[in-house]
Amino acid sequence: MSSYFDYFCTHIEKNSDTIRGTCNSMCPDEEVILREREDLVHVLEVLGPIRKYVKSYSRSAADTNIAKPNLLRPYSVLIDTLHYLLLEVTKRKEVSSVMVYDFVNDRLRAIRQDMTIQRLPPEQCVKLLEPMIRFYVYYGYKFSNLSTKGFDSDLNKKYLLECIKWFLSCIDTMDLSTNRNIDLLSDFISNLNIKNVRRYRLGYDRVLMECLYILCNLDDVHPLYRYLNFSKDLKSDPRLNLAFKIAIANMKGNYIKIFKSMKTLCPLSYCALCTYMPVLQRKALLTLAHAYNSKKFVVPIEVITRWLRLSSNRDTIKVCSHYGIKTEGNNILFNKGEFKTDAFLHQTSLEDDTMKHLDLSVDNIFTYSS
Amino acid sequence: MSMITGTLNQYIQCVERMYRTGQGNILSRLLSLRDEHVYNRNLLSSDIATLVTGNCVAPLDELVIAHLSCLKALYASDYIEAYDHQSICVASVVKLLQGQKEENWCLPVMYAACLDLRLVAQKAEASSPQNGSKIMEKAAESLLACFRVCAADNRASDVDTKKIGMLCLVNQLLKVYFRINKLHLCKPLIRAIDSSPFKDQFPLAQQITYRYFVGRKAMFDSDYRLADEYLSFAFENCHRRSIRNKRLILTYLVPVKMLLGFMPAKYLLEKYDLLQFWDLISAVKNGDLRGIDMVMEEHEKFFITAGIYLIVEKLKITAYRNLFRKVYLAENSHQIDIASFEAALQIMGQEDVDSDETQCIVANLIYDGKIKGYISYQHKKVVVSKQNAFPPLSSLY
Structure with missing residues (x-):
């Protein structure tokens, strides 16, 4: 699942000798020469008359040595590269957004590779990983409603989980070395009922990442067990607490509660939950088909539209017929026997009122702190 | 000879005799950290390696040196050092077992060494929290090395097979994985035991431990019927005097039973000091x-x-x-x-x-x-x- 992370744990933590990169541009000279010669320039690397190369990802093959200082970018260059990719390249409009995604994703993988080879300390890793997590959550949402050609949502989820788990493991390492005493102290302080200063924000939004870990893995209990073992003041953080409550509501099939709480989510948490919406809606419809199963009694379409947060009545009819549920005029006739349990997941349109209030611009998504 | 007052030479002779005569149980006690010989200060020489080498048959000498060095480190409260020696101890046991074809009388020695390894690892972990769960992870690797030797013993007859030692190791590994919260690693171990032809021949005590952990794992995976089956087996077969263990099993069995619609009686909760559940039940x-x-x-x-x-x-x-x-x-x-x-x-x-x-x-x-x-x-x-x-x-x- 998280290949870099495993590699990191098994090979790297054991040895403390490190290799420091000396490449001070986004792309090593060697690669620039090679790519110019072989004509391997990506459209997104061409900016009018100039070319802005970014180191591309390549697997480490047996006969090549990728651990050469002149091929590796130090932390400060990696941060600059990351900013360039997320805040500038993602705004490019001349190619399709999937192409932009593919390009950025590839270059992010190269960044992670440089991080792994140089064994960057957790304090630096978290700062590089946090924006990447935002990237994968945001694009997972952006491409989820249209069956986009060339976008693989499973692969996206894989990269997302890889980054989140790596991020969390860094956080745990940092906690282990510094926060033992602070924790005791903060327990003491929170008992005194003094609102203590936020100690989680060090240029990255840890709480947001913990929220995303829960909301991106709603069918998994691990994030919940993780949450339960947090310190008291972290657990009572309103954003994190809300994410936990949504997960609990999901565990009990309480779709009404989940959809109600969506209104108060921050943009990325909202994106994460939206990606999960089709699963929720199918589960809810299956439940409804059993509960309102009747030959004579019906349920008005607009009620279902409201309950399941579908974008329009037309959309509701589409989803219903996809799962084999009949509609009659303005009403839905639920029949548990006719529900198509083997139908593939129906992606619904995600446009709704809440979305209009959220600032989903790239600038905001990659930089806001909740 | 008393094990508490004897000399180092007497101890070594005794270990050798037990080894030559194939008395696994006594040998396991002589090499365990939980036996009375550990109180014998004569065994804590400043230069164990030179005193033992040449004085004891190979490959036993390695084992004895590692064991006594571990003991010495424990007396000095240096748990990391003790852990390193104990893991050498386990590695020597692996070599010993590999050298013995078609015989399994040494298994008790392996049981003792592995249990001690886990206990020492826990101590070491507690003494250096900055290491996180790294020591336990290393301990798991050592245990897996033993497991491989046992699981791969295909040629010996049913009476002499080391495969019978698998469950004890799996139990130790389950304990480690539960402790360091790596439950996903349990799956292959569970599969190995469930598909083993010796499934029902393992000692009852080991089966109880095994089902207790697999029951908890099933509970974690929301498979409550399976959890009920495994935990019930553990509870019903657990020795009646093992109150502490029975209480542990009930901690999980009670909520599982409740989910399945069975409410436990108050006297049961009282008996096992689990009245936390009583208010919940009502x-x-x-x-x-x-x-x-x-x-x-x-x-x-x-x-x-x-x-x-x-x-x-x-x-x-x-x-x-x-x-x-x-x-x-x-x-x-x-x-x-x-x-x-x-x-x-x-x-x-x-x-x-x-x-x-x-x-x-x-x-x-x-x-x-x-x-x-x-x-x-x-x-x-x-x-x-x-x-x-x-x-x-x-x-x-």
């Missing part, structure tokens, strides 16, 4: 959702450290069912207004619940088969079956 029975929240708050630490917090949360679904059943009995009708259910929820502390959410809760209960009937949206009523409208939970699983 709250669930009465559909008292506020009561459940109060119990969860009061015993939050207990539920979280035991890893049963989420199960307790799930018991709220049972509480909904019980509450709605009360409303149904009070209304004495097969058609109940959604509004009545909604009011009942609000009285029980769920103030923010509206008609939509009430219907959602009822819908889930119908879908789960906990209420037999259907909802009429137009009439805002739940129409329940004339017979067995609220089937007993125990009949559903």
Whole structure:
């Protein structure tokens, strides 16, 4: 699942000798020469008359040595590269957004590779990983409603989980070395009922990442067990607490509660939950088909539209017929026997009122702190 | 010779004799950290390696040196050092076992060394928290090396096979994985045991430990029927005097049973000092959702450290069912207004619940088969079956 992370744990933590990169541009000279010669320039690397190369990802093959200082970018260059990719390249409009995604994703993988080879300390890793997590959550949402050609949502989820788990493991390492005493102290302080200063924000939004870990893995209990073992003041953080409550509501099939709480989510948490919406809606419809199963009694379409947060009545009819549920005029006739349990997941349109209030611009998504 | 006062030479001779005569059980005690010989200060020479080498047959000498060095480190309270020696000890046992074809009398030595390894690793971990779970992870690797030797012993006859040693190792590994919270690593071990032809021939005590952990794993994976089966086996077969173990098993068995619709008797909870569950049981029975929240708050630490917090949360679904059943009995009708259910929820502390959410809760209960009937949206009523409208939970699983 998280290949870099495993590699990191098994090979790297054991040895403390490190290799420091000396490449001070986004792309090593060697690669620039090679790519110019072989004509391997990506459209997104061409900016009018100039070319802005970014180191591309390549697997480490047996006969090549990728651990050469002149091929590796130090932390400060990696941060600059990351900013360039997320805040500038993602705004490019001349190619399709999937192409932009593919390009950025590839270059992010190269960044992670440089991080792994140089064994960057957790304090630096978290700062590089946090924006990447935002990237994968945001694009997972952006491409989820249209069956986009060339976008693989499973692969996206894989990269997302890889980054989140790596991020969390860094956080745990940092906690282990510094926060033992602070924790005791903060327990003491929170008992005194003094609102203590936020100690989680060090240029990255840890709480947001913990929220995303829960909301991106709603069918998994691990994030919940993780949450339960947090310190008291972290657990009572309103954003994190809300994410936990949504997960609990999901565990009990309480779709009404989940959809109600969506209104108060921050943009990325909202994106994460939206990606999960089709699963929720199918589960809810299956439940409804059993509960309102009747030959004579019906349920008005607009009620279902409201309950399941579908974008329009037309959309509701589409989803219903996809799962084999009949509609009659303005009403839905639920029949548990006719529900198509083997139908593939129906992606619904995600446009709704809440979305209009959220600032989903790239600038905001990659930089806001909740 | 007394093991507490004898000299180092006498100790070595004794170990050698037991090795030559193939007395695994006594040998295991002589090489264990939990035997009385550890109190013998004569064994703690400053230069163990030179005194033992040449004085003891190979490959036993390595084992004895590692064992006594570990002992010395423990006396010096240097647990990391002790751990390193104990892991050499286990590695020597692996070599010893590999050298012995078609015989398995040495297994008790392996059991003792592996158990000691885990205990020392725990000590070492506690003494250096900055290492996280790295020491336990290393211990797991050593245990796996033993496991491979046992699992690969295909040629020996059933009486002499080392495969019989697998379960003891799996149990040690399960303990480690539960401790460092790496439950996903349990799966291949469980598969190895469940597909083993010796499945039912392993010693009962080991089977109990095994089922206890696999039951907990099943509980974690929300497979409550399997959890019930495994934990019940463990509880019923656990020795009656092992009160502490029985209590541990019950900590998980009680909530699982409750989810499956069986409420334990008060005397049982009293006997095993588990009265934390009693308030919970009455709250669930009465559909008292506020009561459940109060119990969860009061015993939050207990539920979280035991890893049963989420199960307790799930018991709220049972509480909904019980509450709605009360409303149904009070209304004495097969058609109940959604509004009545909604009011009942609000009285029980769920103030923010509206008609939509009430219907959602009822819908889930119908879908789960906990209420037999259907909802009429137009009439805002739940129409329940004339017979067995609220089937007993125990009949559903």
